[in-house]
Amino acid sequence: MSALSEQEIQRRESLNELRKLGINPYPAEAFEINAHAADILANYEKDKTAYKTISLAGRIMTRRIMGNASFAELQDSTGRIQIYIKRDDVCPNEDKTLYNIVFKKLLDIGDFIGVKGYVFTTQTGEISIHVNEFKVLSKSLRPLPIVKRDEDGNIYDGFTDPEMRYRMRYVDLTVNPEFKEIFKIRSKVISTMRNYFNDQGWMEVETPILQSVHGGAAARPFNTYHNTLDMPLFLRIANELYLKRLIVAGFDGVYEFGKMFRNEGMDRTHNPEFTSMEIYVAYKDYIWMMAMVEECLEKVTVAVHGKSTVKVGEHEIDFAGPYEKLSMYDSILKYTGVDVSEMDETALRATCKELGIQVDASMGKGKLVDAIFGEKVEEHLIQPTYITDYPLEMTPLAKKHRSKEGLVERFELFVNGKEIANAYSELNDAIDQKERFEEQLKLAARGDDEAMAMDEDFIRALEYGMPPTSGLGIGIDRLVMMMTGQQSIQEVLFFPQMRPEKKAKVYTDDDFIAMGIPAEWVQVIRKMGFNTPEELKAANPNKVFNDLGGMRKKMKLDITMPQKEDVMSWFS
Numbered sequence: 001m002s003a004l005s006e007q008e009i010q011r012r013e014s015l016n017e018l019r020k021l022g023i024n025p026y027p028a029e030a031f032e033i034n035a036h037a038a039d040i041l042a043n044y045e046k047d048k049t050a051y052k053t054i055s056l057a058g059r060i061m062t063r064r065i066m067g068n069a070s071f072a073e074l075q076d077s078t079g080r081i082q083i084y085i086k087r088d089d090v091c092p093n094e095d096k097t098l099y100n101i102v103f104k105k106l107l108d109i110g111d112f113i114g115v116k117g118y119v120f121t122t123q124t125g126e127i128s129i130h131v132n133e134f135k136v137l138s139k140s141l142r143p144l145p146i147v148k149r150d151e152d153g154n155i156y157d158g159f160t161d162p163e164m165r166y167r168m169r170y171v172d173l174t175v176n177p178e179f180k181e182i183f184k185i186r187s188k189v190i191s192t193m194r195n196y197f198n199d200q201g202w203m204e205v206e207t208p209i210l211q212s213v214h215g216g217a218a219a220r221p222f223n224t225y226h227n228t229l230d231m232p233l234f235l236r237i238a239n240e241l242y243l244k245r246l247i248v249a250g251f252d253g254v255y256e257f258g259k260m261f262r263n264e265g266m267d268r269t270h271n272p273e274f275t276s277m278e279i280y281v282a283y284k285d286y287i288w289m290m291a292m293v294e295e296c297l298e299k300v301t302v303a304v305h306g307k308s309t310v311k312v313g314e315h316e317i318d319f320a321g322p323y324e325k326l327s328m329y330d331s332i333l334k335y336t337g338v339d340v341s342e343m344d345e346t347a348l349r350a351t352c353k354e355l356g357i358q359v360d361a362s363m364g365k366g367k368l369v370d371a372i373f374g375e376k377v378e379e380h381l382i383q384p385t386y387i388t389d390y391p392l393e394m395t396p397l398a399k400k401h402r403s404k405e406g407l408v409e410r411f412e413l414f415v416n417g418k419e420i421a422n423a424y425s426e427l428n429d430a431i432d433q434k435e436r437f438e439e440q441l442k443l444a445a446r447g448d449d450e451a452m453a454m455d456e457d458f459i460r461a462l463e464y465g466m467p468p469t470s471g472l473g474i475g476i477d478r479l480v481m482m483m484t485g486q487q488s489i490q491e492v493l494f495f496p497q498m499r500p501e502k503k504a505k506v507y508t509d510d511d512f513i514a515m516g517i518p519a520e521w522v523q524v525i526r527k528m529g530f531n532t533p534e535e536l537k538a539a540n541p542n543k544v545f546n547d548l549g550g551m552r553k554k555m556k557l558d559i560t561m562p563q564k565e566d567v568m569s570w571f572s
Contacts, residue, residue, distance in 0.1 A: 004526070008141060017101075018139065025139035026139070027137065036078040037080055038078035052118050053118060054117065055114065055115070056115055059110060060073070063109065069086045069087065082129070085134065108143070109144060110142070110143060111138065112138035145158075159176060186480045186484075189304060189479060189483055193257075204257075205254045207236075207239045210235065211233065215452055218450045220263045235261035236260060237262050240397065241455055243255075243278055247426075248466045255278065256279075257275065276473050276475055276476060280472075282468070284468070285425040286423050290411060293423070310482060310485070312485050313485070315382050328369065328388070328389060335376050338351060362448045364393055364446075366391050369393075378418070378419070380417070384414070386414075389401060389410070393439070395410050396452055397427055410424045410425075419475070426471050437459070505532075509522045512525060516566070521562065524552070524557070527555075541567060
């Protein structure tokens with residue numbers, strides 16, 4: 001038996017009392033709604049005749065019981081509105097149970113009710129709903145955290161612990177509804193991008209999440225197993241290779257918003273499960289893609305904020321193009337003063353050591369260059385900046401640069417010191433692609449667990465011929481962070497990954513009985529708010545003894561009062 005708090009016990013008792021009165025606390029039938037809080041508050045004064053008969057449902061967030069009439073606040077999906085309930089209006093007959101017992105005694109903050117009535121303005125000038133009927137829609141069994149606000153609406157003593165907020169997002173968004181705006185913006189970002197792509201004639205598709213080969217990116221995969229097929233599978237780290245198969249199949253442009261999974265570290269900008277948008281357009285290159293990204297992101301920013309700029313921390317980021325362009329080698333030279341463009345692996349290792357960058361034996365030339373860039377350059381890229389022309393070793397899926405030996409046609413877009421987009425002129429030479437995969441296998445043999453695997457079927461697809469193509473991936477979570485000014489990726493995910501919740505030990509009645517407490521008094525002790533023996537032992541023994549007598553009288557218990565010396569012994 002799990003330990004329940006006094007409030008949880010009381011709510012379960014109220015639940016049973018509702019049922020005894022013939023009221024179903026969880027009715028199955030629909031409750032028809034014709035109004036929402038935000039609409040009423042915004043438009044009532046403009047047209048009062050439109051709100052003579054309204055039906056609204058929501059969660060009780062505050063109550064003020066005042067005898068034969070009461071005020072409460074209901075919160076629906078759009079906000080809060082005050083309701084006014086008068087006993088004789090909701091109970092026009094002799095039976096006043098619905099108001100005197102149900103509303104006043106058996107309902108709690110957090111319960112869902114539906115109300116019908118009309119809108120009016122109180123003497124203090126607050127737009128409210130005068131309730132003629134109400135119906136219990138759902139009884140809550142746990143009390144919500146109480147978030148206090150001052151007269152100006154500022155929050156204090158709120159539900160602010162990040163771990164609790166992320167773990168119980170259903171509570172977070174109930175008591176901190178202002179955070180819903182983040183997720184509304186997230187939806188707006190995705191829908192704006194989708195509409196833009198559709199207007200260009202590109203097709204949204206779906207590709208497999210379970211894949212037999214982990215490809216399309218340099219990352220460590222999650223492993224799983226398919227029992228029926230008797231084979232290992234991986235959660236996808238990218239959908240790139242499947243989308244390019246569709247370009248082979250004859251589609252001019254395909255895109256997908258989808259979940260990716262990378263079995264890697266977690267921090268303020270990384271989550272092992274994340275959302276990416278990838279798009280591939282035939283007969284284009286990475287230069288064309290830069291212009292497309294600028295146009296798309298400006299449209300997103302304007303759709304969300306009404307302008308091309310957004311405040312991110314102390315910076316005002318402008319998403320209107322054109323964006324600055326720096327090659328990877330030039331960016332390293334700019335911010336370190338070191339030219340790494342002609343260095344071999346040995347020289348790069350020495351440079352990393354001089355710069356204080358930790359490396360390991362598994363890292364090849366490409367990863368060493370990337371390590372220098374990540375440590376010394378990224379933080380400086382605040383306004384949208386394209387980093388272009390990466391070393392060949394870093395990008396096995398990109399086409400060799402048309403004019404610069406040893407480089408590929410790739411760019412990454414950095415904003416506020418973080419990468420949010422990655423694009424290539426896609427490699428469509430099947431022989432070259434196979435050789436690149438073979439080089440990745442060598443890195444894997446050296447211990448690089450992020451090296452790509454050989455994908456024979458993808459090679460076969462390229463052998464049938466893929467037209468010149470440009471591909472792009474955008475991290476949706478990071479983009480939403482930019483659009484909402486958030487510093488942590490967990491703030492823009494409804495349900496971020498968390499460590500397993502530490503469960504508190506559940507104490508049974510036997511644990512209290514072992515202290516010497518008579519069995520018939522255990523539930524009284526629990527009602528007094530003591531859920532563990534430790535909590536009880538931390539209390540004042542004399543006060544506990546006196547409170548036991550008060551509870552015995554209050555609950556009208558026909559049980560023998562324990563002697564004071566017996567109560568004192570519980571604490572020894």
